[in-house]
Each structure stands twice: as C-alpha cells, then as structure tokens.
Amino acid sequence: MDAAAGETLTTDEGAKRNKLIGAAVLLVLAAGCGYLATLYGFMAGMGAAIFGIAGLSVLASAFGFAGVGHCPTCGKEMRDLPRDTEAASCRCCGNFAIIRDAKLFPTPPDHVAKSSAYRIDIEPGVQPNFRGLCATCGKPATTSLPRELTKDVVGVPGVGRLAKTWTIDIAVCDEHSKPDSLGNPAGVTSFGGSLSISSHRTWRAITAKS
Ligand SMILES: [Zn+2]
Ligand SMILES: [Zn+2]
Numbered sequence: 766m767d768a769a770a771g772e773t774l775t776t777d778e779g780a781k782r783n784k785l786i787g788a789a790v791l792l793v794l795a796a797g798c799g800y801l802a803t804l805y806g807f808m809a810g811m812g813a814a815i816f817g818i819a820g821l822s823v824l825a826s827a828f829g830f831a832g833v834g835h836c837p838t839c840g841k842e843m844r845d846l847p848r849d850t851e852a853a854s855c856r857c858c859g860n861f862a863i864i865r866d867a868k869l870f871p872t873p874p875d876h877v878a879k880s881s882a883y884r885i886d887i888e889p890g891v892q893p894n895f896r897g898l899c900a901t902c903g904k905p906a907t908t909s910l911p912r913e914l915t916k917d918v919v920g921v922p923g924v925g926r927l928a929k930t931w932t933i934d935i936a937v938c939d940e941h942s943k944p945d946s947l948g949n950p951a952g953v954t955s956f957g958g959s960l961s962i963s964s965h966r967t968w969r970a971i972t973a974k975s
Contacts, residue, residue, distance in 0.1 A: 771868035774832030780845035784827035791820030837862050837871035852882035860974055872965050881954040881961035883968035889916045889929040895936035896970040901952040903966030906936035910950050916958030
C-alpha cells in the first residue's frame with residue numbers, strides 16, 4: 766500500500782447487512798410491544814417506543830457509510846469503518862489509523878489528535894510510564910498533574926462491586942499544564958480505569974506500540 770496516497774475503503778456489505786437484520790429484529794420487537802400495549806398498556810407501550818427508536822437509529826446507520834480497509838500497521842482487515850475519523854482502532858494489533866473521506870492512512874508518529882483519541886487501559890494501582898513525554902502534545906514533559914482513576918476490581922457475590930481508586934501523575938509540558946474545569950490537562954480524558962490522550966507519540970511510548 767502506498768501510505769501517502771492512502772487506501773480507498775470498499776463498502777462493508779456484511780456490516781450493512783447485519784445492521785439491517787438488527788434493525789428488523791428491533792422493529793419486530795417494537796411491533797410486538799405495540800400490540801401488547803393495546804392489551805397491557807403503559808409498560809409495553811414504553812417497550813415499543815424504546816425498541817422502535819433503537820430500530821430506526823440502527824436502520825439509519827445501515828444506510829450510512831461502512832467501509833472495509835486494511836490496518837496500515839499489521840495489514841489485517843478492519844471492518845465497519847466510518848468515512849472520517851481521527852483514530853480507527855485495529856482490533857488485531859491495537860494500533861490506530863486515520864480515515865479521511867473514506868481513505869485509510871497510517872497515523873503519523875507525531876500526530877496530535879484534536880481530542881483525546883488514544884486510549885490506554887491501566888491496571889489498578891499502576892502508574893503509566895509517560896517516558897518523559899507530554900500526554901497532550903508529545904513534547905518533553907516538564908511537570909505533571911494528578912488524576913484519580915477508579916476501576917472495578919471484582920464483583921463479590923453478596924457484597925457488591927469492589928472498586929479500587931488510585932491516583933496517577935499525568936506528564937505534561939508547561940503549555941499543557943493548565944487543567945480544564947474537570948481537572949484534566951487539555952486533550953486528556955479519563956473514564957474508570959482508562960486514560961485517553963491526544964498525543965500519538967506519547968500513546969506509543971506508554972503502550973510500546975510501533
Ligand atoms: Zn493492526
Ligand atoms: Zn504539551
């Protein structure tokens with residue numbers, strides 16, 4: 766593949782077909798609930814509305830774009846791709862690709878995404894090694910910001926969820942050391958035990974991906 770020219774995606778007929786089938790199932794369920802609503806009233810009516818809305822949204826997505834391409838890193842097939850995205854994740858190797866106007870490109874090593882596109886799953890209690898790079902831009906980090914993560918460790922029968930909360934230091938440069946209203950550096954978000962950052966270089970350094 767010529768990396769600079771990008772790979773033109775072909776249409777993912779399989780994904781479209783699966784969505785059409787999924788939509789049909791949901792709409793049949795909606796119709797079934799709609800019929801039950803005439804007998805049992807409100808709750809069945811709610812079910813009809815929920816299945817109906819879900820079915821229509823899946824139906825709409827089936828008529829949208831779904832592409833097939835090949836991971837620029839490992840060459841494996843990537844399916845159900847959108848027409849444009851800054852970070853399409855390969856299920857095989859975990860690396861990211863960029864899609865512009867239905868063309869697939871390798872992610873440049875130094876790419877800085879417009880949002881926190883690159884996700885890192887962190888095990889409870891672990892401090893990810895930023896290797897001295899800013900999470901936002903990938904330049905040398907000069908300081909760090911604390912960030913609290915929480916991850917369910919185990920569901921104990923009769924006790925409930927057991928969650929572990931721990932604090933990591935997010936490496937940042939001077940320019941990106943100002944936290945936003947949620948306490949995150951720009952271009953960094955966290956959810957549960959995962960951290961998402963915008964620097965592809967730093968993501969590669971932390972995850973040791975090529
Ligand atoms: Zn891959
Ligand atoms: Zn920075």
